[in-house]
């Protein structure tokens with residue numbers, strides 16, 4: 001049973017990308033220090049709210065059951081109505097879709113299922129007309145095995161593209177073990193009989209890893225980046241890039257290394273040389289934002305990506321917070337607070353992080369960190385929204401969370417589409433593992449929970465498609481959908497809009513120093529944000545019970561809340577909080 005849990009958690013990539021041996025002690029960076037002059041610069045990518053769109057599940061325009069670019073373009077006025085400043089779009093490039101677009105066969109083509117380049121140009125234009133920026137995924141730790149480079153590379157040992165990938169000649173014997181996130185056998189070396197060699201793939205066997213040691217490969221990547229930047233896109237999210245650099249002597253790792261995969265796969269030799277080269281040759285020439293997925297083993301690794309003096313990337317996102325509760329253990333608020341506080345203090349004077357609680361690799365945030373039962377789904381979604389929009393760091397908000405969409409909780413493996421879940425199930429089955437336990441855990445943590453189609457209205461298929469959706473739609477869509485919530489002033493959706501407006505009005509919520517209060521409290525997460533004379537208190541009751549919370553001495557409330565997810569507020573020395581109540585109140 002426990003074994004099944006562990007295996008699932010690992011295979012889903014969730015815990016793994018975020019695990020690691022981060023120090024448990026509080027970082028010493030003084031959170032009271034003034035921001036260093038070089039880093040106090042106000043920039044658009046710190047102030048923007050990023051809204052992540054999973055295009056496959058957003059809006060279908062032609063009835064084939066798959067979301068597409070035209071569908072997305074037809075919803076631009078909705079995006080504008082949210083107040084978000086930036087869209088991050090998951091991959092839309094040509095791909096055989098072994099991993100839903102994270103296996104790219106042509107970096108300069110649009111996936112035919114999603115549309116054409118003309119559709120893309122229209123989307124970009126429509127976004128820019130509405131003052132919304134577009135950030136695209138850059139997936140260059142690996143390509144698809146159907147990419148022309150790989151087809152060439154595998155054709156002969158002397159092919160000019162051979163060194164775009166990592167090979168191990170079989171006459172040298174079996175390669176040193178390398179663990180794979182998505183492979184049915186967990187083996188990252190795949191034997192290829194054509195040239196009697198193994199190739200390396202950290203993800204699925206259809207995602208061979210690119211060889212960043214090869215300067216030609218690096219130049220190809222810079223060129224494709226320029227191709228998109230010259231079209232006018234506003235930045236990149238670097239997918240799995242912390243794994244791109246490898247020690248190509250492929251030394252043997254100690255037994256059990258896969259339990260600490262970031263330490264062995266992350267931050268390989270020359271990673272930062274590559275990023276500095278990328279910055280010099282490409283990024284520095286454009287006014288764009290960049291974000292690294294994954295940030296190494298802890299804050300000091302992460303700082304290396306984003307310290308402005310190093311000229312690499314703008315921000316990174318760590319998984320330590322979001323991955324809590326992805327294993328057999330449910331998350332604990334005290335640990336959650338400790339993690340976010342530690343990361344904040346490490347970046348108090350320089351560098352920048354992103355803040356998120358959900359994405360396409362995660363279950364729905366309300367099902368994990370909130371309470372998705374009918375009574376508390378809405379208030380707890382609003383509370384989590386408050387957290388994301390009042391922490392220091394650029395908010396990344398995942399589509400559907402603004403409706404309070406929940407996990408779908410499939411009961412059969414046949415309902416899943418995700419390569420990670422399906423392959424892990426097969427692996428477990430072959431080993432005679434506990435499949436029912438696996439399915440139970442998957443209901444809580446599998447990635448497809450966060451990928452079900454967007455719920456637009458109460459019509460057939462939630463207004464997502466007139467055909468058969470590629471992934472089942474959550475049966476709660478007649479109650480939980482955009483059309484219903486748009487009309488309801490107290491909906492999660494309208495709270496999200498209000499929270500964005502509030503953040504835009506009060507720069508203290510962007511730049512203000514963060515200070516946690518009452519850290520030991522197991523139910524309440526409270527903190528202040530301070531900038532100059534402006535100070536604001538955030539109080540979040542992370543529980544389905546009413547709670548009392550005494551204001552720490554010295555804090556004096558100063559008027560009406562900027563945000564409150566309940567209709568009334570009674571100022572008092574001890575606040576009486578409703579279940580999942582969230583308050584943002586100015587202080588004297």
Ligand code: GLC
Pocket residue numbers: 099102103139203239240293360361
């Ligand atoms: C990143 C993506 C994930 C993908 C993996 C391999 O973690 O977010 O969806 O499966 O990289 O590209």
Ligand code: CA
Pocket residue numbers: 060061062063064065066067068113
């Ligand atoms: Ca379609």
